[in-house]
Amino acid sequence: MRKKYLISGLGVSEGGVGRLMRNLVQQAETDGFTSVVRRTSQPIGRMLKQKQYSSAVLEVFLRLLDPVRFFLRVQFIRDSTVVFVHPQTAGFSRFLKVVDKNNVYLYVMDNSFFCIRSYNLHPELEIECFRCLSGPQQVLPACQPFPIAIKKQDNLEYLNRFAEASSKITFLAQNVGQAELIKSRFGEQTRVRVVGLDTGELEDITLDxxxxxxxxxxxxxxxxxxxxxxxxxxxxxxxxxxxxxxxxxxxxxxxxxxxxxxxxxxxxxxxxxxxxxxxxxxxxxxxxxxxxxxxxxxxxxxxxxxxxxxxxxxxxxxxxxxxxxxxxxxxxxxxxxxxxxxxxxxxxxxxxxxxxIFPSVKHKLPKQITVEEKINIFKLVINSEN
Structure with a gap:
């Protein structure tokens, strides 16, 4: 039986993807996946301000240790089923090596599969930009890699290598529009499943x-x-x-x-x-x-x-x-x-x-979420493998 892993370049935190990761790690472990995620750094400035000097020193040490620990754990994963999240922070070359050696499901968080800015916002017009759907050679001079400030040329080369490897990947898209963009970039034959997004934060309660x-x-x-x-x-x-x-x-x-x-x-x-x-x-x-x-x-x-x-x-x-x-x-x-x-x-x-003047709001919490039906992506992956 294949081993199963959740790999993420972002760990649990109070940020957007960090909140999702909290839920994903819990689901992954319940469904027999081993989680390999980067550690979330803690604010050293706040520690120093509160005179927690030993904690600040420990934080520096952990920041130095974490990339090594993450690299070593990912390096030896092969012939396994992998759900991968956020290649930018995990390292693009590391992600592609995992794709070469494993059966990979990429849970797509943003549009970094075609845009070096991750958020495909035109740098001057501040509107949706689709120039690079046809290839990274269309990139604008003002565009720079985000959220990791790597060399621009390295990011562009990665996007070309990503396109070459796309046939080996099953993309887990959050919504229909994102699935359409993935197929626009890599072709209609690309394996894409729309799975939604569940951060585990929507409480099933009534509010007056x-x-x-x-x-x-x-x-x-x-x-x-x-x-x-x-x-x-x-x-x-x-x-x-x-x-x-x-x-x-x-x-x-x-x-x-x-x-x-x-x-x-x-x-x-x-x-x-x-x-x-x-x-x-x-x-x-x-x-x-x-x-x-x-x-x-x-x-x-x-x-x-x-x-x-x-x-x-x-x-x-x-x-x-x-x-x-x-x-x-x-x-x-x-x-x-x-x-x-x-x-x-x-x-x-x-x-x-x-x-x-706004109408007074006195209602039940709406249940008008369209595609995110709280799909457990790990169960979906397991069923796909069987």
Missing amino acids: KQSSQIDLTCSYDLVFHGAPQLAKGVRYFVELAEMLDEFTAFIPSSKTQCEQVLQRPITADNITFKECSWETGLKDAVLTCGLVVNPSLWSAPIEGALQKSIYYAGCVATVESLYGYEREYINSQSVIRLPRDVRAASDVIRKKFPGA
Whole structure:
């Protein structure tokens, strides 16, 4: 019987993929897979600030040890069934060696299979970009590898080698749009299964906002649900809030952080900035706001932020995309699809909510998730192998 492994270049953390990894590791071990994942670094600066010097020294040692440990464990995996996650952080050449020696299922987190930026956002126009679907030679001069800052030429060579190896891989796509992009890149014959995404964070409970214990006096009209990145639409949201100055807005990041991303000062007094996580304030903001905005501008597959927004909020807005997961809500009553033009988007919101007045939300948590039916990908893999 073949051995079975889950290999990931990202470990468990409070980030988007890190939250997914927490659930995947638990599922993998239950289904007989051995997990080989990178360790998540802890903040040394915070340790030093709290005078935890021995912890800081240990952290430095563990950071040096982890790449060696990961390399050695992956190096000797062969003739096995492997579910692979996030090749960028695992190492592209390492991923291709695993493909050569094993039966690999790649669980696709982003669009790094054709775009060196991983998020296929045009660096100047800030719209979905598909130039490199025909091959990495179409890359723009302004594009640089992300999230790992490797040499650009090395990344381009990897994409060519990846295309050559694609026939050996079974791709596990999160949504229909992502599956379409995979086949556009590698051909219609490519093995692709749409499996959704389950971070294990959607609780099966009923919530009555009017009777909850949450402080409604701190609610906002508009809440940005995403990381402070251009691809996640932070500039779009800031510009939208600036145009809708009669609406109150909230961003779960520091003002300094957002200004660094936008490379300009933000002077609008209707925007509140507060660095917080889902557990330390963002969830409450989502539950009590008028409209949650998830304005990812790339061909985003299933982002945990959008999942939670649709599940917990009364009303959600996205930005129209050609291949993003939000497109699959095109006939949904719970999602407003805004145009990419910010001024046009502000007109849509003003017409729908004149005077910044939102309907009171008193409802059961919606179960309008389309493709992510909590498929256990490890059971799917096992069944495919049998």
